[in-house]
Amino acid sequence: MDPSLVKTPPLRDLTIDNITENVILINSLCEDARMKYVLERLVTHLHDFARETRLSFDEWMAGIKFLTETGQICTDVRQEFILLSDVLGLSLLVDSIDHPKPPNSTEGTVLGPFHTHEAPQMSHGDSMSQDTNGEPLLVVCNIKDRSGTPISGVKIDIWETDSTGHYDVQHADRTGPDGRCVMLSDDKGEFWFKAIKPVPYPIPHDGPVGKLLKRLHRHPFRPSHMHFMFEKDGYDHLITSLYLRNDPYEMSDAVFGVKNTLVVDLGTVDAELADKYGVAEGTLLMTYDFVLVTDAETKALREHNSQVALDKLGRKVKIVNGLPIPDLD
Amino acid sequence: MDPSLVKTPPLRDLTIDNITENVILINSLCEDARMKYVLERLVTHLHDFARETRLSFDEWMAGIKFLTETGQICTDVRQEFILLSDVLGLSLLVDSIDHPKPPNSTEGTVLGPFHTHEAPQMSHGDSMSQDTNGEPLLVVCNIKDRSGTPISGVKIDIWETDSTGHYDVQHADRTGPDGRCVMLSDDKGEFWFKAIKPVPYPIPHDGPVGKLLKRLHRHPFRPSHMHFMFEKDGYDHLITSLYLRNDPYEMSDAVFGVKNTLVVDLGTVDAELADKYGVAEGTLLMTYDFVLVTDAETKALREHNSQVALDKLGRKVKIVNGLPIPDLD
Known part of the structure; x- marks a missing residue:
């Protein structure tokens, strides 16, 4: 760009006090109002x-090195x-902002770094884990909207670790996906599959983040959980997990992912269920009723929450494409 | 770490409003008070x-991808x-905070990403550039303290681009350092060397930072300059540059590196100087009187500035090892 076209005052002799402005x-030469606002807050x-x-x-340089590593x-x-x-x-904060939940709907939580796009499509009743050392678990769930109507044809991504607490992608010698699958809810909004009982595990802590946790005297463990992600046109994308009580x-x-409404007690399969789902009586059982929210409801709630929150912060904004930008009118 | 040892309240049901605290x-389990303070401000x-x-x-994910790239x-x-x-x-801000300058001393500026530790030691009068396409430049400088006393034995790192606007390390086929050297000031605090006239150049803009600048409609150019770094026990480390006027x-x-006091006019070498420094009459000439500040002066000024700035922000701090931490007494 020809510097003579730069419509800014002379940038010289910048100091601690005037560098930010x-x-x-x-x-602000950027004409994308949203990007301009995000950058303005970031720089500030x-x-x-x-x-x-x-x-x-020295601290700045330590930060540069940390980010590089x-x-x-x-x-x-x-x-x-x-x-x-x-x-x-x-991550928890951004999920809470972007996917606000109205009452009586399933809460979201962190995606984590282990979702992949290579999970095999499975049918109801299939086993998503090839780990024979895991404790067998039958999972039987259904999906409804807030009025209680079952939602069929929802694409559900499910992923969990093996019995050693590792996701498939953490094994250097893996031959393909394991402990993950994609299925669709049936006409009654139901889906069920065989898995293994989730175990607690440390997040990868042999890298920069692990070193940071160590310096902060924080442990790297996550409580036992199974990840679920729900997608269907017209419904807000739901990323969530179920956690085992008393982990x-x-x-x-x-x-920071655990939410009270996402903590479940495992039961055991009785004779009737054993017969229905083709598993041994006494097998561990996890059940959950997921409630999805429509895109329209979420959008309205998100915009309302944004306006209220930014009013409270004294920032005059307008909502454009669902996101706030300064209201300069 | 045994989770029972974690002395924090139950971390569950965290929301937009309580996640930060x-x-x-x-x-705050970290016992390094400074790190704890830095992390507290970072998270906030x-x-x-x-x-x-x-x-x-989606914006969060774009940020994750940007940082990863x-x-x-x-x-x-x-x-x-x-x-x-x-x-x-x-970078400019951190340099300004960490290396405050009292009146009548040489201002600092950004280090930039092109300083290396492989510059050859050179003697006064040596040529630091092997680029025969560059316009020859004689550089004659001296180093004094604030009372005007010459400082000998200062280690000076000098680096500049070649005539195409590239540092040596930007050439994939380079065989060794070029356009950089290290020398020591002599008994009179003087140092001089042959170089080439600095040229303006774009910072590397084929990566994520270049893409960002483009989206912001910002050009990637730096004005013509030569980098200098000064080190001597007892004196504050000075990272600075000299800029050519009317670039x-x-x-x-x-x-954002240009400061008025660091902008120089090039002269030309007269007969006397040509004879003294062994260059052709009419060669371009850059001169500068650098003024270093003692460590003690800088430390006192930095601590004073920190206290004043944080008082103004209403933060009660004490200075420990030269850096502020919350004063909880």
Whole structure:
């Protein structure tokens, strides 16, 4: 770009006190109002962080190195920046903002870094785990809308670790997907499958995020859980998990994902269910009634919440494409 | 760690409104008071950023991908996170905080990502550039303290691009360092060397940072400059640059580094200087009087500035090891 076209005041002699307004000014050449707002808040908070801590050059360099190592350890099957976001509580926060839940609907929680797009499609009753060391578990669930009407044809992604607490992608010698599947809810909104009892496990802690947790004296464990993701046109995308009650880490999840309404008690399969689902009597049983919310309900609630929250913060905004931007009128 | 040892309240049912205090609470197990303070401010700003923008999941994921790509493009000779910090004004800000300058001393500026530790030691009068296409430049400088006393034995790192605007490390086929050297000031605090006239150049813009600048309609250019770094026991480490006056990018440096006191006019070598320094009469000449500040002066000024700035922000802090931490007494 021809520098003579830059419509900003001379950027020279920038100081602790005027650098922020000038960076915001030059970034405001961007004509995407939402991006401009996000960048403005990002630069403001980044600079205020440095000013409030009086960040030293050595600390800044330690941060540069930490972020570089975090990026460099990422692979197709490892996402250390999501882990970082998880342990800093950002992931839970963003899910809460983006997918607000009205009363009597299933709450969401963190996605985590282990969802993949290679899970095999399975039929009801199939076994999603090839791990013979796991404790067999029958999972029987249904999906309804808030008025209690079953929702059929929902695409459900399900994933869990093996009995050693590792996802398939964490095994260097894996030959294909395991402990994950995709299925569709049937005409009654039901879906059921065989799995293994979830176990607690540490998030990967041999990298930068693990080192950070160690310096903070935080343990890296997540309580036993199974991930679920629900997708159907017209319904808000639901990312959630079910947690087992009385897990040793139930109250100290390293990634802050546990919600009371998502904690379940396992039962056991009685003779009737054993016959119906073709499993041994006494097999562990997990059941849950998921309640999805429509896209329209979620959008309205999200916009309402945004407006209320930003009013409270004293920021004058308008909602465009579902997201707030400054209202300059 | 045994979860029963975790002395925090139950971390469950975390929401938009209580996630921040709980993340700070569990991070407070860290016994390093400074790290705890830095993390507390980091988490607060990160969360406030998400709350004020009502950050969407898709935007969060775009951020995760951006940071991952930024980390992955880094190599031994490319530091994209420093570039990112530079274009967001954070580098200039941190240098200003960490290396405050009293009146009548040389101002600092951004380090940039191209300093290396492989520059050859050179003697006064040596040529630091092997680029025969560059316009020859004689550089004659001296180093004094604030009372005007010459400082000998200062280690000076100097680096600049070649005439095409690239640092040595940006050439895939390079055979060794070029356009950089290390020398020591002599008994009179002087140092001089042959170089080439600096040229304006774009920061690397084929990666994530370049894409960001493009979306913001910002050009990637830095005005013509030469980097200097000064080190001597007892003196504050000075990272600075000299900029050529009337450069087309003098007022719009992509990384906000230009300071009025660091802008120089080039002269030409007269007969006397030509004879003294063994260069042709009429050769371009750059001169500068650098003024270093003692460690003690800088430390006192930094601590004073920290206290004043944080008082103004209403934060009660005490200075420990030169850096603020909350004063809880």
